[in-house]
Amino acid sequence: MSQQKLVVIGNGMAPGRALEKLFETSPGLYDVTIFNAEPRVNYDRILLSPVLSGEKAYEDIIIHGDDWYSAHGVTLHKGAKVTTIDRAAKTVTSETGITAPYDKLIIATGSQPFIIPVPGANLAGVLTYRDLDDVHAMLLAAKSGGRAVVIGGGLLGLEAAAGLKEQGMDVTVLHLMPHLMERQLDSAAGYLLQRAVEQRGIQVMCKANTHAIEGETRVTGVRLDDGTVLPADLVVMAVGIRPNAGLAKEAGLGVNRGIVVTPDMRTSDPDIFALGECAEASGQVFGLVAPLYEMAHVVASQLAGKTDAAFSPSATATKLKVTGMDLYSAGDFADGPDREEIVLRDPVRGQYRRLVLKDNRVIGAVIYGDTADGPWFFDLIKRGTDISGMRSTLIFGQGYQGGSALDPMAAVAALPDEAEICGCNGVCKGKITATIAEKGLTTLDAVRAHTKASASCGSCTGLVENVIKLSLGESYNPAAVTPMCGCTDLGHDDVRRLIVAKKLKSIPALMQELGWKTSCGCAKCRPALNYYLICDWPGEYEDDSQSRFINERVHANIQKNGTYSVVPRMWGGITSARELRAIADVVDKFNIPTVKVTGGQRIDMLGVKKEDLPAVWADLNKAGMISGAAYAKGLRTVKTCVGTDWCRFGTQDSTGLGVKIEKFMWGSWTPAKLKLAVSGCPRNCAEATCKDIGVICVDSGYEIHFAGAAGLDIHGTQVLGHAKTEEETIEIIAALTQLYREQGRYLERIYKWAKRVGAPSIKAAVIDDLARRRALHDRFVESQTYAQVDPWEERVNGKDAHEFAAMAELRLPQAAE
């Protein structure tokens, strides 16, 4: 049966979860295409607040990296906003002109922040708080300091206010209602929260209605109904969200506040599902992650053919994710004639607890201060436990039931297996303990990978760790370094240190000395060890080809159908009629199906059969071309512009310098791929400012940049330093590369390494400390004397011949009599 086509509009957390579940239960059932209006992969929106406050980086909050999409054969169109759904033809089309057919369609367009319709709402400097772009805009605005006004004192508004304060701004929160977070908190807890917010130096004004935002082109202030004007350089609106249902409405689907779905999550068209914040189920729309993930599970089950799966909204719990403000609320806590409440108040210690009871059952809980009992109360709500037997001590929490001590471990031990530990992902204690036992898990990361517990907002991490401790006893050590892989307890840095300290010069010696737990490592540690040994013992260590990934073993890039692509070096992007003719001849001779120009200014021949590789290389070698190492964790390309040779703006010979650098550095192995560029003037036509290392030529010399990225992440480079001559430029680049070679962890790109060790330490070593720069440069030069051998030529001459020939060709067994 051929695969059905599933198209997903939107790449947020809910569709991400649905696909994860679908791939888990029914791999290969659908050919999946995703359209994402944002130019990136799926990340955890719940964790934007820690990114804003600087506690986390974007890389830390990615849920599915690019490799996840390729591993599941998913086509992801980034930055492609869908503008039309043609239900008759069963296709969707994006603004960028991509059309994709579907058998089943998921609309997961999420929501958009509500903009208060007041004069000035569209001035520059007025932002919302919704996605990573908003966070970047806020961080940029915060750099220059000044005053920020946050409109909205709900979860998001308070998290934004705390983040901006953390970034050094002077912050005021305006809230329309009489107390903060009125949807989650009662007035007493709202008051305690306001006091805590104010203690951080954030001003809070409740019952404050915004009248207008003032300013000519940029915001200068906010005017309230009572005439008060608050000066502001930045205004953040966080007053709520509105489902994005416009696309569905235009397609003629039933839309109310959101896209109306039945309990099976189908819209009025049975082949179209709506999922996430854009969907309206049982007359409600949802903004918290737990119900959205429940929806995702229903969609995945329905897609897998389980037609009885249904979504029924249940009680949800909320936690404020601002470090140092502990607040938890769950269920329904409105007053009512048939409801009773139990309240514990200790204003001096900042403790507040309120339980709302109905018919001897807890239906709502608000906790401020020590929130450790939150999940226990939430569990009582969800299970509808009759609490008459413990009513007198209920408010004190789980520790006081049955007289056990207030030990957090005992509290976790006392939880029943069905007690929910992770609210975001709906993971209960029993699922965690069972998975630990069944899979032999020993680390928090492994538990997250297998159960998803604490893998979203992370606020239950402490609880999850306690469950792990309970299961594993003292053998669990949460503070330990992340090991390289399952074969060792040592981290990358320890292994690198010990290779030098113990003079370990082969993989078997290393595994023996460092107590590897497996007989010969795994596909994660072996390539890393091979690189570390090559880097640390140039000329002495013998490269272990069986520890290299296939591309580096056969010096070509494996493609999805098992054929290879071949990219010869084109120094600085310069080629000639002779080279182009040789490439054309090779393409004809070997029937190579695709020829493509790469982003690195060279030519890629795709679809070469493995057995043809040595012959292809022989012909390319004859025309003077060598391997472009387009497969290597090593030097890839040096892009250039035409510089003073041709360009009327060029300030230096950028082409010539690029060629010199490439001729000097080719063949070197690095922790991850290394891409360079040289631009002849600040117009930067070679795009040097998003490279691992870039040079911008200026009248006075050469500006050296590093730590850029333009792939999974996008980062502009930082300036490393300025050089007066080409020689000095090359020396600094070599020293920088060598420092990266010696300190980088395998597969760690230069920008991640720089972030980990800190740019100042790198500048100190390769710019300020001349002696150290020279020593690093000299070690690089030494290592290059062994590295600059064309691997293609070696194989044309017979090296590793077994790689390229079948061992035997069998005829039909029947005929072999």
Add this chain to the structure above:
Amino acid sequence: MNMVSGNWLDVGAAADVPVRGARVVKSPMGDIAVFKAADGSLFALRDQCPHKGGPLSQGIVHGHAVTCPLHNWVISLIDGEAQGADKGCTPKIPLKVEAGRILLSAEAIARLAA
């Protein structure tokens, strides 16, 4: 050219397969990968990952397992089963070594056609 002894096909010398590596045997039923582990033991599987059909012969061999080069699934050389959280199985071809020669089960290869 293939020597047949009973139901077994001679596909080459055990020494021709690199340690912690693999060689390909081409057959009308599709490619077969012959692996040699670090301890010298030999295994044969259909050269197709159960996930997306990646050529397992091109993967990194570790212990009695191979990691597929396309998406890093780990496949047991002993029974062809995917390891860890992944699910799937690639057919195993019975193999024996006699007098330094590798023999594959003709019957199992014929069954690959199905």
